[in-house]
Amino acid sequence: MLELIRPLVVGNESKIVLLSLDGLGGLPRPETGKSELETARIPNLGALAAEAACGLLRHVAPGITPGSGPGHLGLFGYDTLRYQVGRGVLESLGIEFDLRAGDVAARGNFCTVDAHGLITDRRAGRISTEVCVRLVDRLRTIRLPGVEIFVEPVKEHRFVLVLRGSGLSGRLSETDPQLLGKPPLPVRALTAEATDTAGLVNRFIAEAQRLLHDAQPANMILLRGFDQLPELPRFPEVFGLRAAAIAAYPMYRGLAKLVGMDVLKTGGTYADEIATLREHWEAYDFFFVHYKDTDKAGEDGDFDAKVAALERFDAFVPEVRALRPDVLVVSGDHATPAVLAAHGWQPVPVLLWSRYCGADPVTAFTERACAAGTLGTLPAHHLMPLVMANALRLTKFGA
């Protein structure tokens, strides 16, 4: 799709805004038979849906629940099955570690092993973040020949390990046997080029074991999701757009940076994000603006909080419309139904407004209403070509 788009791109002065509500889609609450979107009072979204073309986005494939990485890459126009990003890389993006091309990143867990080295708790009882920080300090003393090592605390028992040097490979097996009563596995090279990297990581693990030996309860580490930064086509080049990302959360700034968007400095609230959008309106063609509250409430299984988060979002819609974007899109990266208290596989409502979006029977921004929209149920990476077309930024294919 990106190869198809790139040669068709033409420039103009149009402005595009993509409002992404994290975990937007939901499911009916059994008591009422209505989803979060169907329960919320969201008159501005309803009015926009009535003027827009609506549909449902599928980010990976039917039945597949997207993580935040594929969820957003899909919105940005990338085929999520073709462009996959390893867990170590995503974890690094989530803490805004300055991961560079060639670095190998892994997600680490502190775990507990018994006197025989057998795992008794894969998360070491979910130690506090403060304990994690202290243990990370111990691991930071490890030195290995020819590589720079970074160990960064994340949250509770989780940390990130990054190796920087030349000739490294992320094609490594994981050390977590995913079972109790087994020892951590050694890292194996999955390709011949990864042999040296595997050796270095195994030396790191041996050193970590020695350094954590007397720590309690977290006396060992598990490493998984080894990967390097993927080589993604750059969003601004593919689409010919000066593209800016506005997100209060590090993970989403990281994902936007990964595809080459400018990440704008903003505050911690959505009001701050919208203010940032207004301030930079002239400088960019495309704005990705991220809203986190919907996902948080969904993950907590708090239906009412998700409804409230949708209503708070709705109040900002007029402010965005007042900027008079040429194309305005509202959608999300995946569903997070409160009844699941987790990401879901359900396709996610999308609305696309432009002067040229066409007639559409949908008058409410809900899962059920959008299922009858003219966009149909479409792969998420088909959205950006539609956005570009509605911005009159694509010339025709074939003479």
Added chain:
Amino acid sequence: MLELIRPLVVGNESKIVLLSLDGLGGLPRPETGKSELETARIPNLGALAAEAACGLLRHVAPGITPGSGPGHLGLFGYDTLRYQVGRGVLESLGIEFDLRAGDVAARGNFCTVDAHGLITDRRAGRISTEVCVRLVDRLRTIRLPGVEIFVEPVKEHRFVLVLRGSGLSGRLSETDPQLLGKPPLPVRALTAEATDTAGLVNRFIAEAQRLLHDAQPANMILLRGFDQLPELPRFPEVFGLRAAAIAAYPMYRGLAKLVGMDVLKTGGTYADEIATLREHWEAYDFFFVHYKDTDKAGEDGDFDAKVAALERFDAFVPEVRALRPDVLVVSGDHATPAVLAAHGWQPVPVLLWSRYCGADPVTAFTERACAAGTLGTLPAHHLMPLVMANALRLTKFGA
């Protein structure tokens, strides 16, 4: 899709039931403008559809009429264009012949040739099954070096030929010229590895010609659909499900066995099948239960009989629901519209019920109503991932 699913599978205690109505889909009868499903009184299916997510399944591609093989493989999650099963193999499954890896199976017809060896009837006037059995006995006397030969009667003029030995290949051309007034064709090897097998089959044909010389009207054979057992990913391993098949007809037991399901012993009626389901409820995670009557009535072109078959099926729905499955799917392997008196290419209604199936506007289980369902029109092999998601048996893709 199977490669995508396999690493995401997680285990739990959920129970999945797939009720397959053979030849489910239909077409309106011209006198009333209503299809079989629209004519039948099927209140239990209607109530279930109202609670379920609905849609239409396409088993192969638009306009392509599925045979029973691809029809069911699609339901089981296999891309029917990628995983193809030859007619000889399907015919062997249909008579529950114990076909083994490496065997080459072909479908045979007894035909009539004139004094010059030219075909005058490709089906020898559809001889009775008893005549077929007697002629098969003649063919069973044929011996060939290095291979074991099995000749099995099927129905009327049809039989199955199986060669068992080492180094055989099913890459062979057919002998039926599909025209009258032509002689049967010799078998040609389609790849170099099949040269020896082609020689063996041509010797079998020459012997058969000699042995049938004085038989009337069936004095010759035609062979087609040469194939070996395909190497299919095993359903229980791909999906991590203890899977059982309940089917009164051999063909469907054979198809289930082909993908590695346990085939449960059952009686000849649907009441027997449901009793078998109940008896084995604790021992399996997934049940495929096959209902044949809809297809039989459709093939006979008997609209009213198909309506009656749907109504009989409907009465069993409460018994299945009483078992409290976590995911309940009702669909079929292909359409068999009575007005066609044959399999049809029309997409087939599907309903998927679970606690997490989502809101859906469909309140009737008919072709027309399901077309407006939230599942949309989907390739049949996308159904199993949705089933797995609704059973909460898939973890998310990407972090």
